[in-house]
Amino acid sequence: MKIKTLNEDSQSVGNILLETGAMLMSSGASSNRIRVTLERIANGLGYKTELLITHRALMLTIIEKDQQHFFSRLKRTSPHGVNFRIVSGISHMSWNVLEQNWTITQIADELRRLKSLPHYPRLVILGFVGLAGAAFCRIFGGGYVEMIVAFVATVTGLFVRQEAVRVKFNPYLCVYFAAFTASFIAGLAEHFQIGTQPDKAFATSVLFLVPGVPLINSVTDLLDGNIQNGLIRAINGLMISFSIAMGLFSVRMILNI
Amino acid sequence: MILLEILIKSFWAGIAAIGFAILFNVPRRTLFPIWSLGAIGGLIKFTAMNYHVGIVFASFMGTVCIAVIAIQMAHLRNSPPLVFSIPSVIPMVPGAFAYKFMLGMIALTSMENTDAYVQTLIETVNNGAKMMFVLIALGTGVAIPMLLTRKESIKKSDFNKKKKAIG
Incomplete structure (x- = not known):
């Protein structure tokens, strides 16, 4: 060279x-x-x-x-x-x-x-991520009513996250807000006994927040020998998961389910 | 109708993959391949689990298939393999186990009764271990084709190659 x-x-x-x-x-x-x-x-x-x-x-x-x-x-x-x-x-x-x-x-x-380069239009993003939430609910064995609950919860949660990111909240707090909103909607459905297995919708309503890219990149980095970056990404992923769990936990405390 | 149920679940796994693909702003030409990859991965995982393969190995098999086909797709659609493999793999992320693990940990903070504590501890550790090993399986599975071909870019590799490509 x-x-x-x-x-x-x-x-x-x-x-x-x-x-x-x-x-x-x-x-x-x-x-x-x-x-x-x-x-x-x-x-x-x-x-x-x-x-x-x-x-x-x-x-x-x-x-x-x-x-x-x-x-x-x-x-x-x-x-x-x-x-x-x-x-x-x-x-x-x-x-x-x-x-x-x-x-x-x-x-x-x-x-x-x-x-x-443009992102996809906001409505398209909201709609397809909502469908993904419904899809998760179907994979975990939910029926049509639960799928609709998961769809609505996911769309609202993602909307809240986009708005929180726009006004520049701490990224983990954005995830917390989104997880709280999504699981609160799904939790309300469980509270009022909408559908036959409302717990399925509750568990899947926050899956759109799953830190898939940090976690997969973490394992990739660790395998490539970039141990430091791999650990940092893993901890970042864990903190996002923790924020999601805190959102779920708050809702469970409030609605007592 | 177990077969029909598996097919329907795989269809929805593909839809979940598309949702994440749009969230990650992938190029439009890669959307359909991502749907098929998500569905194929789901099909393999659910079929394997139907034959009593553990969830860790079933996820690993699904992911390896996704990663191998993703390289072919990368040649065909001129995008790096990770654009295809990461959104397709995400429906397999063990969200339910992570959820149960976290709930278990939270429950453990407020338990007095020893028997109930031990029971919850067993379940929590089980869920946490499953979550961790599925995640490792997903990460390793995605990386495996590159590890085996020992190339820094798929463009230099003849693996799965039919057309001039970019990676």
């Missing part, structure tokens, strides 16, 4: 790599994927890099050919919100850099485009 001599645009290379890494980290990529992707882009641009990846910050060093100078910078990553459209787009981009020799300007434009 040829290593270029550092020049004035090494700064922008470093900044772009850090930007890409931070986007990947907050979109829910595993540590190994971030490392491989950034090294691929750096290779495509003709540099060699060393990386330190942690949950909330990235550190990158670009090494020059004769090892006389280097560029080094630390970047804090933004809070996490899973977005696989960005993970997929950056993966495409990294291959384009390697195979079609993209320039830094092209990469910067592509990053800007990926950031501006």
Whole structure:
């Protein structure tokens, strides 16, 4: 592999790599994927890099050919919100850099485009996540009435979570609010004996909050040898689970079920 | 009609996968593959459990199948495998066990009677152990195709490859 001599645009290379890494980290990529992707882009641009990846910050060093100078910078990553459209787009981009020799300007434009990509419309998200709640209820053996209860509880819970995230509550508190709302609605159904197995709806109404990405990424990181990141992700997942449990617990205390 | 029940459950497992896929904002072209993967994973898990395979190993089998097919899908639809495998695997996350485990832990804080305490402790530990091992099974199962092919990217791997792809 040829290593270029550092020049004035090494700064922008470093900044772009850090930007890409931070986007990947907050979109829910595993540590190994971030490392491989950034090294691929750096290779495509003709540099060699060393990386330190942690949950909330990235550190990158670009090494020059004769090892006389280097560029080094630390970047804090933004809070996490899973977005696989960005993970997929950056993966495409990294291959384009390697195979079609993209320039830094092209990469910067592509990053800007990926950031501006829309989410699904809010109603679609609410509707499908509600369906997922109903689906969980069906899988655990609930009937149609319980499925409707789970649907309503999930949609309201997710709505509360979106609003809480929007006004920037602590992330675990957002989960607590959502779990409380969802299980309160399902709990009311249990309180008034709606349906034959209302406990099924109660147990499944909060499953949309399950921290699947932190927990799966945690095991992936541990297997890849990124033990520190794996533990951090696992504890993050546990704290989210704990917030969900606290929400359920509060509702059980209030409704006494 | 056990077979019909398994099929219906698998259908709904696919719907749950779609719900999470939309929550995670996956590209639109990957939605249908994610539904099929979720349903296939559910089908394998529920069938295995019907033949008295434990929930841990049943989940592991379902996840490995999802991960292997996800690589094929990644070749076909030009997206990294995790975009397919993570939403499809999430319906298998042991939410019910986690729920019972947490409730058990909470119940243990306020118990006086020794017999009832021991009984609850046994159930709680059982639920917690199942939850933990299912989670490990899911994480390992998702990673297994990459571990076995020993490649950093599926693009360099011939495993399941029919078309030029991106990963």
